[in-house]
Amino acid sequence: MKRIFPILLIATALAAPADAKNVDLSTVPSRDTVQLTIYNSEDLTLVRETRVVSFKKGVNPLQFSWANTLIDPTSVELRFLKLADQLDVLDTTFLHDKPQMLYWNVQSEIDGEATVEITYFTSGITWSADYVCIADPQETEMGFEGFVRVYNHSGEDYENAQVRLVVGTINLVEKIAQLARISMRDVDRLEKGRRGELRQRAAREMMAKSGVMVADMAVAEAPKQIIKEGLSEYFIYTIEGTETIPHGWSKRLRSFEGTTVPFKIQYRYRVRQYGDQLVRMYLLTNDETSNLGTTPLPNGMVRVFRDNGRDGLSFLAAQQIKYIPIGDKIEINLGPDPQVVFELVKLRAFRDQIWMKLHGANVYRQVDDGRIRIDPRSTVAGWDDHELYNQRIRNYSPKPIDVQVRRIFPGHVVFRSELNPKLHDYQTVQYSTNVKAGQKADLLYEVVRHQGRNAKQNNVTLEQARPAR
Amino acid sequence: MHRLSLLVTLAGCVLLVGPSTGAYGRIKLITLPVRERVEVQLDHPNITLVEEERIVPLVKGVNQVDFSWANTRIDPNTIVFRVIGPGGDRNEDAPEINVLSVSYPPNENALVWQVASSKPGSARVRISYVLGNLTKSFNYRAVAANDEATLVLSQYMRLQNLANEEFGSSDIWAGFGPRFHKPIGINETKEMLVEKFRQVPITKTYTCNPAEFDYLDRPKNKLRVPMHYVIKNDKANGLGAAPLPFGKVRIFQDDGRGTTAFLGEDWGKFTPIDDEMKLYLGVAQDIVVKRTIEKNERHRVAGNLYDYEIIIKYEIENFKNKPVILDVAEDLRYVRNEVRRDTGRDVEWELGKQTTLGDPDKEDTTQQRVVFHVNLPAASRGKNGKAQKIVHKLHVIIRNEW
Numbered sequence: 091m092k093r094i095f096p097i098l099l100i101a102t103a104l105a106a107p108a109d110a111k112n113v114d115l116s117t118v119p120s121r122d123t124v125q126l127t128i129y130n131s132e133d134l135t136l137v138r139e140t141r142v143v144s145f146k147k148g149v150n151p152l153q154f155s156w157a158n159t160l161i162d163p164t165s166v167e168l169r170f171l172k173l174a175d176q177l178d179v180l181d182t183t184f185l186h187d188k189p190q191m192l193y194w195n196v197q198s199e200i201d202g203e204a205t206v207e208i209t210y211f212t213s214g215i216t217w218s219a220d221y222v223c224i225a226d227p228q229e230t231e232m233g234f235e236g237f238v239r240v241y242n243h244s245g246e247d248y249e250n251a252q253v254r255l256v257v258g259t260i261n262l263v264e265k266i267a268q269l270a271r272i273s274m275r276d277v278d279r280l281e282k283g284r285r286g287e288l289r290q291r292a293a294r295e296m297m298a299k300s301g302v303m304v305a306d307m308a309v310a311e312a313p314k315q316i317i318k319e320g321l322s323e324y325f326i327y328t329i330e331g332t333e334t335i336p337h338g339w340s341k342r343l344r345s346f347e348g349t350t351v352p353f354k355i356q357y358r359y360r361v362r363q364y365g366d367q368l369v370r371m372y373l374l375t376n377d378e379t380s381n382l383g384t385t386p387l388p389n390g391m392v393r394v395f396r397d398n399g400r401d402g403l404s405f406l407a408a409q410q411i412k413y414i415p416i417g418d419k420i421e422i423n424l425g426p427d428p429q430v431v432f433e434l435v436k437l438r439a440f441r442d443q444i445w446m447k448l449h450g451a452n453v454y455r456q457v458d459d460g461r462i463r464i465d466p467r468s469t470v471a472g473w474d475d476h477e478l479y480n481q482r483i484r485n486y487s488p489k490p491i492d493v494q495v496r497r498i499f500p501g502h503v504v505f506r507s508e509l510n511p512k513l514h515d516y517q518t519v520q521y522s523t524n525v526k527a528g529q530k531a532d533l534l535y536e537v538v539r540h541q542g543r544n545a546k547q548n549n550v551t552l553e554q555a556r557p558a559r
Numbered sequence: 560m561h562r563l564s565l566l567v568t569l570a571g572c573v574l575l576v577g578p579s580t581g582a583y584g585r586i587k588l589i590t591l592p593v594r595e596r597v598e599v600q601l602d603h604p605n606i607t608l609v610e611e612e613r614i615v616p617l618v619k620g621v622n623q624v625d626f627s628w629a630n631t632r633i634d635p636n637t638i639v640f641r642v643i644g645p646g647g648d649r650n651e652d653a654p655e656i657n658v659l660s661v662s663y664p665p666n667e668n669a670l671v672w673q674v675a676s677s678k679p680g681s682a683r684v685r686i687s688y689v690l691g692n693l694t695k696s697f698n699y700r701a702v703a704a705n706d707e708a709t710l711v712l713s714q715y716m717r718l719q720n721l722a723n724e725e726f727g728s729s730d731i732w733a734g735f736g737p738r739f740h741k742p743i744g745i746n747e748t749k750e751m752l753v754e755k756f757r758q759v760p761i762t763k764t765y766t767c768n769p770a771e772f773d774y775l776d777r778p779k780n781k782l783r784v785p786m787h788y789v790i791k792n793d794k795a796n797g798l799g800a801a802p803l804p805f806g807k808v809r810i811f812q813d814d815g816r817g818t819t820a821f822l823g824e825d826w827g828k829f830t831p832i833d834d835e836m837k838l839y840l841g842v843a844q845d846i847v848v849k850r851t852i853e854k855n856e857r858h859r860v861a862g863n864l865y866d867y868e869i870i871i872k873y874e875i876e877n878f879k880n881k882p883v884i885l886d887v888a889e890d891l892r893y894v895r896n897e898v899r900r901d902t903g904r905d906v907e908w909e910l911g912k913q914t915t916l917g918d919p920d921k922e923d924t925t926q927q928r929v930v931f932h933v934n935l936p937a938a939s940r941g942k943n944g945k946a947q948k949i950v951h952k953l954h955v956i957i958r959n960e961w
Contacts, residue, residue: 312657313657313660338665339665393637395687429802439907444959469863470863486802486831
């Protein structure tokens with residue numbers, strides 16, 4: 091339903107709109123074009139609409155109202171696209187008794203038509219991205235489709251609107267700082283009104299930079315193109331042609347498609363990322379080599395299916411992904427694989443390097459050197475805990491699998507193995523293996539934890555050696 | 560009752576006609592393509608994917624294909640619309656088809672695809688969606704032979720349709736085993752035999768482990784000795800084609816007179832290939848194990864550092880008239896807690912020379928648990944009428960405790 095109306099008041103010389111008049115005559119100029127620039131990180135949409143208005147010489151009162159919509163009244167602006175040098179906005183009045191309405195008094199030097207542009211911010215229009223991946227039966231390539239969905243809960247119907255979507259995490263304060271050329275420290279000191287004004291300027295600037303409106307298509311035989319352009323720190327998707335999205339509706343369009351996107355499968359154990367389980371991952375890259383890379387991927391839900399080879403699909407996973415820049419990796423967690431068994435067995439534990447502290451003296455003696463009689467009046471002050479583990483991986487899937495394990499060892503630790511491990515960070519050990527189809531792998535390692543006074547550091551040292559049995 | 564419908568709006572495409580009242584009338588002339596085929600994919604552990612195929616007539620230009628549902632839990636975000644072929648037999652007549660967009664009307668369980676067709680014709684489309692309340696579970700029926708050496712394991716899948724939608728003849732697949740082709744009615748529960756494994760070797764075990772199974776009679780030091788059937792999910796035992804899903808197992812035994820006796824039921828845990836499914840049968844009455852700690856000595860190593868020497872004595876009686884194998888298991892942390900407090904540290908232990916239980920089972924023994932298999936001969940009544948008592952000892956040295 092249309093609720094936004096600019097009305098030209100006629101037959102009066104209403105320089106002061108607050109004058110009490112009981113009889114009015116008005117014309118309602120229709121909306122010619124409308125453009126929506128929708129941000130997904132804020133509930134913020136910049137609307138730019140144009141209308142043709144007839145003016146007479148002198149002062150022309152123009153009423154703009156937006157009942158039951160979510161327009162920010164302080165953001166409404168009027169400017170003239172034609173004959174701008176002969177038209178001026180004298181003043182803008184917000185009446186105290188008529189909310190969601192304002193008056194402009196326009197001084198015209200002409201009798202005739204002019205195109206005006208009205209811009210304003212509204213909330214209630216949002217968009218989101220989502221993705222559908224369908225892997226081939228062999229799980230080597232996938233179709234990767236990206237979609238955008240626009241939701242209109244603004245209270246206003248926007249017909250034949252050009253729709254533009256701003257991709258990226260928008261920090262408006264940053265933009266304010268950029269525009270105002272002031273330091274971030276000073277941004278917080280700005281008054282609310284000034285910040286709002288700068289916010290509007292920021293969004294308008296962005297809107298002005300990107301292209302002209304694309305002509306509507308009479309009949310679209312192919313899915314609409316979504317033009318993607320980078321702009322500063324952002325990406326703007328411009329949906330080809332125009333869209334009609336009534337209040338309450340949402341609409342989903344395909345933004346890109348990669349038909350044969352190669353990917354790899356890796357099994358990973360990372361407690362912090364995936365919990366205490368071995369998970370199966372699809373790994374691909376958002377780049378041209380992978381038939382993607384035309385756009386960063388905004389935050390959104392990825393739904394993954396696998397073609398079962400008989401026209402049917404298997405549902406594999408649904409996962410929220412964070413913004414993925416062009417060239418970055420896409421990692422999709424499919425969860426545990428029942429065909430791969432991942433077990434950690436603690437085989438043995440023992441202690442050595444035990445140091446005793448003699449009572450009443452700051453003297454330490456080692457227990458197991460066999461030569462010194464340890465004073466019975468002493469207590470254990472330092473020791474090394476040895477733990478021997480078997481990381482067993484059984485692969486019952488029909489293909490060989492790559493497995494990568496990351497384990498965290500707090501404290502002063504020596505990780506002893508013949509697994510060629512790497513340190514992911516100072517306390518995280520990473521080791522990898524390949525397990526053939528139908529085979530199992532026994533990965534032995536020993537963890538030596540320096541305890542008590544033996545602990546001198548808080549890190550892990552890798553030692554390439556056979557674990558103690 | 561069909562609560563899902565697919566409508567195709569014919570030429571004219573009068574859609575989104577907005578009266579001034581604010582509610583959108585959607586005036587349309589429609590065709591109703593019927594379901595040609597339904598597949599229910601149950602291969603995901605928790606999620607059911609329904610796929611239906613319909614032949615959709617299309618006019619040249621843009622068509623509105625309206626999909627709606629009521630009182631059923633379709634996840635609208637999972638709906639995938641795919642054109643998988645021409646509606647007819649001739650490929651050369653197939654129009655080129657593109658899905659342009661999807662619109663979601665307010666306050667309705669529906670969506671509208673805008674589908675462009677290069678010429679009049681029809682297309683075979685497949686609509687896939689995740690459907691709630693159409694769930695599966697597994698259960699088993701195990702019938703042991705009279706000698707308890709083998710059993711027949713029947714695996715059933717139970718499909719429960721509380722989704723408030725009926726599906727005609729549908730292909731149903733659990734992710735393994737055969738594909739079923741059956742109708743699924745509203746509120747219907749359908750149980751299907753997935754596999755029947757015959758002559759599956761079983762091991763009947765008797766186990767005592769106070770940490771896991773506690774005492775049957777604590778004042779008399781008698782341990783609880785539970786019995787299990789152990790089925791190994793591997794090819795050597797006629798299984799091993801796929802993991803065995805979690806499910807209830809009803810256990811019967813051939814009574815030797817052509818009928819079966821119900822022995823009980825247990826939850827069979829998810830069993831990967833090569834793993835064992837243990838089915839609890841109850842507590843053995845004819846195997847008596849008395850467990851006492853015969854020796855508990857502390858030896859100072861230095862200062863407050865000690866070694867502990869412990870001997871656990873088992874007095875075992877088999878009152879059955881056939882030999883059995885008793886699994887004697889001990890949790891070393893539990894043993895340490897019996898003789899001193901739990902320090903929170905791992906138990907450093909080794910077996911002492913006075914152990915009479917033989918070598919521990921290498922597969923089942925870990926840092927914290929030791930397992931022995933003890934052969935118990937059949938009861939041969941002694942002169943005084945009692946079963947033969949076998950005494951075994953477990954000698955453990957727990958080192959470096961403070």
